[in-house]
Amino acid sequence: MSDRILQIFQECCRDLRPRAPIPEILVDFFAFANINNTIRLREGKLLVRLSDLLEGAPESVLHSIAHILLAKMYRKPIDAGHSARYRRYVSSHDLVRKAHLVRQMRGRKRIASAKGTIYDLEAIFEDLNSRFFHGLLARPQLTWSRERARNSLGHYDPAHNAIVVSRVFDSHRIPRFAVEYIVYHEMLHLKHPVKLRGSRRCVHSAQFQTEERLFPQLEEVKAFLKRL
Ligand SMILES: [Zn+2]
Numbered sequence: 120m121s122d123r124i125l126q127i128f129q130e131c132c133r134d135l136r137p138r139a140p141i142p143e144i145l146v147d148f149f150a151f152a153n154i155n156n157t158i159r160l161r162e163g164k165l166l167v168r169l170s171d172l173l174e175g176a177p178e179s180v181l182h183s184i185a186h187i188l189l190a191k192m193y194r195k196p197i198d199a200g201h202s203a204r205y206r207r208y209v210s211s212h213d214l215v216r217k218a219h220l221v222r223q224m225r226g227r228k229r230i231a232s233a234k235g236t237i238y239d240l241e242a243i244f245e246d247l248n249s250r251f252f253h254g255l256l257a258r259p260q261l262t263w264s265r266e267r268a269r270n271s272l273g274h275y276d277p278a279h280n281a282i283v284v285s286r287v288f289d290s291h292r293i294p295r296f297a298v299e300y301i302v303y304h305e306m307l308h309l310k311h312p313v314k315l316r317g318s319r320r321c322v323h324s325a326q327f328q329t330e331e332r333l334f335p336q337l338e339e340v341k342a343f344l345k346r347l
Contacts, residue, residue: 124181128167131185135195148174155257158188165192170257180208187253197253206254233261235289238298240282247303251333256306263289272344273301275308282309287347300340307331 124146132141142160146167149155156173159166167188173181183201190197233240240261248256260281264271273284282305288298311327323331331337 123178124169124185127178127181128165128185128189131182131189135186135189135193156184156188156255158192160192165189176208179204183208187255191253191255202253206249209254232263235263235286237289237291237293238295240284240298240302243295243299243302244282244306247299247306251303252306252310256309259309261302273305275305277312282306294343296336297340297343300334300336303334304331 125144128144128146129141132139132144143164144167145164146169148171149168150171155168155170157168169184173184176184183205186201187197187205189195233244240263241258244258244261248254248258259275260279262281262283263286264283265286271285272288273282275282282302284298284301284305287293288301307327307330310330311324334340
């Protein structure tokens with residue numbers, strides 16, 4: 120099994136960079152609580168971690184995830200067919216249920232519902248995930264804060280792998296793009312983890328800020344939040 124996966128990654132490497140030598144590749148399956156896949160380059164070796172939820176996935180799907188991860192690594196365009204095939208597989212009923220069961224077995228409780236009166240944080244997350252992250256971010260817990268906090272608009276809590284959004288935003292007076300921005304910002308924290316000392320340190324690296332500027336209504340949101 121893992122030999123075949125290695126072959127798939129090597130073939131993908133050759134397709135993406137026909138002239139470059141294929142680096143040493145290590146592929147491992149990890150028991151991520153969510154459907155999470157990562158790739159890193161360390162001392163010339165490509166380290167790939169795939170969620171164990173993909174163990175037993177069809178070869179075409181493994182090929183797609185190999186392509187997506189390698190294309191991201193080498194900053195090549197991601198083929199739309201691969202991206203669609205991977206998303207289809209992940210969102211297929213079975214896998215979502217499996218992820219949910221695994222989450223339950225691993226003892227993660229749902230703190231509160233992601234569904235507010237007006238906005239559904241899970242729907243917003245999934246939409247942003249496919250628009251900005253090729254569907255690659257594993258969904259954390261998403262909850263509205265219990266209090267209508269104004270000092271904290273939202274935060275990512277790595278200890279509980281949860282994005283919490285202030286309930287102030289669950290209102291018809293708040294435009295959807297403002298909620299999207301809060302979630303997008305916290306998704307960037309998910310994507311760019313910080314070595315934390317205090318639990319709520321909020322560090323925005325240059326790369327974080329560059330990606331944040333990809334949010335289409337950034338200026339409108341900032342103006343809106345100032346008035347809030
Ligand atoms: Zn932040």
